[in-house]
Amino acid sequence: MLRRSLAALAVVFALFATVTAASARVEIKIDLASQRMQVATADGESHNWAISSGRDGYRTIRGSFRPYRLEKKWHSRKYGGNMPNAIFFRGGFAIHGTAAVGMLGRPASHGCVRLHPANAAKLFALVQKHGKGATRIAINGIAPDQNSRFAKAKPAKQKVQVAKAKRQNTNWITARGRMLEPSRGYVDPGAALGFRPVGRSQGDWFLRR
Numbered sequence: 231m232l233r234r235s236l237a238a239l240a241v242v243f244a245l246f247a248t249v250t251a252a253s254a255r256v257e258i259k260i261d262l263a264s265q266r267m268q269v270a271t272a273d274g275e276s277h278n279w280a281i282s283s284g285r286d287g288y289r290t291i292r293g294s295f296r297p298y299r300l301e302k303k304w305h306s307r308k309y310g311g312n313m314p315n316a317i318f319f320r321g322g323f324a325i326h327g328t329a330a331v332g333m334l335g336r337p338a339s340h341g342c343v344r345l346h347p348a349n350a351a352k353l354f355a356l357v358q359k360h361g362k363g364a365t366r367i368a369i370n371g372i373a374p375d376q377n378s379r380f381a382k383a384k385p386a387k388q389k390v391q392v393a394k395a396k397r398q399n400t401n402w403i404t405a406r407g408r409m410l411e412p413s414r415g416y417v418d419p420g421a422a423l424g425f426r427p428v429g430r431s432q433g434d435w436f437l438r439r
Contacts, residue, residue, distance in 0.1 A: 255364040256356050258325070260343060262290060263371035265335050267345070271356060280334040282344040283373050290341050292369045295319040297362040300354065309340050314347060315354035319367050326350055337373045 259268045262283050269277040283290040299318040306313055313326035325343045327350030334346060345353065357365050
């Protein structure tokens with residue numbers, strides 16, 4: 231009877247441990263628009279950190295993911311950079327620490343989500359503690375366009391160039407009309423374009439020496 235009771239208690243404790251492990255999770259929410267990451271765990275821990283997502287031409291993917299691989303030390307052979315405390319969630323995309331802490335708060339990466347090294351180490355430890363299967367990563371929003379001011383300035387510059395070209399073309403058309411006007415006889419191209427001759431002999435234009 232005692233053995234049966236002990237066995238029953240062991241089963242209860244095992245089930246309790248399983249339920250507790252299943253409920254323990256890490257929620258990682260990444261907002262590309264604000265370049266911020268919010269982290270919350272089932273045991274009440276929470277953080278709000280600045281990130282750097284993919285810059286123009288290297289967009290960070292959006293969606294819901296779970297980590298599939300953890301690498302304490304990792305070096306990117308493709309881009310030649312260190313990725314400490316890397317949490318891979320889709321292909322080569324990962325959350326990891328960066329030495330470019332001055333760029334945090336705006337897009338600067340090749341598509342990964344960068345964190346301050348200390349924050350990346352903290353997040354890595356949380357995922358290790360609760361497990362990859364109990365961690366959810368949600369990425370939403372649209373990263374700000376760092377080149378928008380140049381895109382807005384370009385049309386204005388083009389308008390100035392077009393207007394200048396039109397003026398030059400109009401001046402040439404006017405000059406050509408003056409040169410070919412029958413009633414005026416021969417008109418030197420220099421005079422047609424606005425130059426005044428120094429001397430004149432028998433209808434020809436020449437420079438006096």
